[in-house]
Amino acid sequence: MVCYVRGGKVHCVRVLDMWRRSCLLWAAVTAVLPAITTVAAWEDVFSSTKRIWRESRFCQVVPGLEKVGQLEVVCEGIKSLSDAGTLVDVKQQPRVTTLTVTYSNLTRIALDDLQAFPALTTLSLNNSVTSDWASPSVVGVPKVTCLILDRCWDNYALEAKNIKTTRPAFALTLEQLNMLPDLKELYIVESFLYHLDRLQPPPHIHIIVEGGGIECRAESLWVMDWVSSGKADVSNSTRCFVPTSDPFHMKYSFVDKFFLITMGYWKEMERDCPERCKCLLNGIRDNHLPMIGVNCSGIGLSHIPESIPAHSHSVYLDNNTITNFTRVFTHPLYRNVDKISLTYNKITSMDGRLFYQFAHNRSLDLCINLSHNQLSKFPVKEVQRVYDEALERDTQHLPIFVLGYNPWDCDDCSFLPGFQKIVYHIKYSQNSVRPYLDIRCKEGARSDLAMQQVMKLDVVSLCRPDPPLLTPMDVLVICLAILLILFLLNFLHNFFQYRRHGKLPWIITKLPSC
Structure with a gap:
């Protein structure tokens, strides 16, 4: 399959090889066919076959334009552009307008090697x-106005930088393009x-x-x-290319993401990024x-930025003078933020x-x-409610807080x-980082609580309720004491009445006599 330009469009056609290439290929396969027993053996055969396939050089004319005085030539297996001049008939060379070089290891690309084709434009x-x-x-x-690079590569430059990639890739610099002074159209295909x-x-x-990939970065x-x-x-099928085979970067980067969509996000990000x-x-x-x-971080902000790029997932606002961050909970642009850092600010509360x-x-x-803020209280009821509802739904998306180095009020039970x-x-959500060890009581707390780790406090004994003034037993004893006093007073009253007046107590007169 080779590609060329005709009528302003890229066309791809199949070119039949000469009979000797087929014979060489068949000879290579039949010579080692009895020894093929493993996958590795098949790979060796394929490699050898491909080498033999490419060792033969030839050029042939693509039919279709002979009558209008123009020729399209396809050359395969050449090592230099000058080889095309030796493989094409001298009589046909002045009429060649399109030259396609395929399956070749070109040691040099220079217009000097194409002097045999004065009418060459593509x-x-x-x-x-x-x-x-x-x-x-x-x-x-020749004045080459159209250059087509279809499935080309130059991995040697990557290998020199110890960068390994599983895909054939190449770099295209301004210096290289300036070597084609008359270039007007550049096609980069697959x-x-x-x-x-x-x-x-x-x-x-x-x-x-068309297709293929371009490295997605700010310079693009x-x-x-x-x-x-x-x-x-740029076609919609063109994807982002990252020259690496590292599995981590292959998954968490732009590998195989669509170029136009990715760079569109990048352009919007730079447009909506807050000042400074x-x-x-x-x-x-x-x-x-x-x-x-x-x-x-560290730009002197006193409030949360009013606008951030859409789809922001992390926001760092450290080392500022922010006192209130409720905008994070109310502004729609912060809805998808999954990490926000507000260390070394002046925050005193959080709206539960x-x-x-x-x-x-x-x-x-x-x-x-x-x-590293000035928090002394925390909306424990609302946060605990979020935890409880998340556990009921059996979800793993629990909010995580880093609350160390704040003056927590441990006196308030x-x-x-x-x-x-x-x-x-x-x-239990951050057992590897262990920031919970830095959550301590404020220095102005009771002497036995100052700078103590909140997690290690005996809250049951510290916040034990004061005993009541009177227990039920105390009330019973008081009642019995009152009854006893009343009984003694009544006895004394009756005794003095009998001594002075000889009058018996009323209850005695009501008793039956013997």
């Missing part, structure tokens, strides 16, 4: 190595670019990228500008949404009602770092028991 390199480029050094070289220089004005080159944003202005066309903050696109999730990090509305039924992880439960949640 050069197409298919499935070939493109290692060295050279500027024209002689007069009379190729993977690990580096693409920004084209400087005058913008006389139109770029067409100029391609999006060219696409918007019509100076470049730094924003970074860390990767694309499996749901094709970006992972954007926003860093606004707004937090519950924010974290309720949340399907994303949430980590809020509030260490209406707050301390519930807060200690929250600390235990933090312990």
Whole structure:
């Protein structure tokens, strides 16, 4: 399969090989067929067969344009562009306008080697190595206006940097393109670019990228500008290319994500990034949404930024003078944030009602770092409610807090028991980081509590309720004592009545006589 340009479009056709190539291929296979017993043996046969397939050189004319005085030539297996001049009939050379080089290991790409084709305007390199480029050094070289790079590679540059990749890739620099002074159209077909220089004005080159991949990074944003202005066309199937075979980077980066979508997110991120903050696109999730990090640390903020890029997943606001962060719970742009860091600020409280509305039924992880602030109380009821409801739903998306180095009020027994439960949640959710050890009572607390770890406090004994003034037994004893006193008083009264008046007590007169 080879590609060429005709009528402003890229066409791909199949080219039949000469009979001797088929004979060589069949001879290679039949010679080792009895020895093929394993997969490794098959790979060796394939490698040897491919080598033999490419060792033969030939050029042939693509039928279709002979009558109009133009010729399209396909050369295969050549090691230099000058080989095409020796393999094409001298009488046909002046009429060649399109040259396609396929399955070749070109040691040099230079217009000097194409002087045999003065009418050449289109050069197409298919499935070939493109290692060295050279500027024209002689007069009379053809004016190549269209360059097609179809499935080309130059992995030697990557290997020199100890970068391993499973895909054939190459770099395309401005210096290389300047070696084709008359170039107007550049087609990059099913190729993977690990580096693409920004084209400087005058913008006389139109770029067409079909399939393949381009490295997604900030330096590639100029391609999006060219696409918007019509100076470049990138197909929807073109993906991001990362020159690595590391499984971690293959999963958590831009590998095989669509280039236009990814760079569109990147462009929006840079547009919406808050002033003086730094924003970074860390990767694309499996749901094709970006992972954007926003860093606004140490820039003197006194409040939460009003706007951040859409789909931001982490926000760092450390080392500022922020006192209130309720905007995190109310602003829709913070809805998808799964990590927010507010260390070394002046925060004194957290709104429990707004937090519950924010974290309720949340399907994303949430980590809020509030260490090194001025918190003394915490909305334990609302946070515990979120935990309880999450456990009822058997979800793993529990909010995580980092609360160390705050002056926690351990004297308030209406707050301390519930807060200690929250600390235990933090312990079991962050047992590897162990930030719960830094959650301590404030220095101004009771002498036996100052700077004590909240998790290790004996809350039951510390917050034991005061005993009542009177127990039931005390009440019973008092009642009996009162009755006894009344009885004694009545006895004394009756005794004095009898001594003075001889009058017996009333109850005695009512008793029957013997």
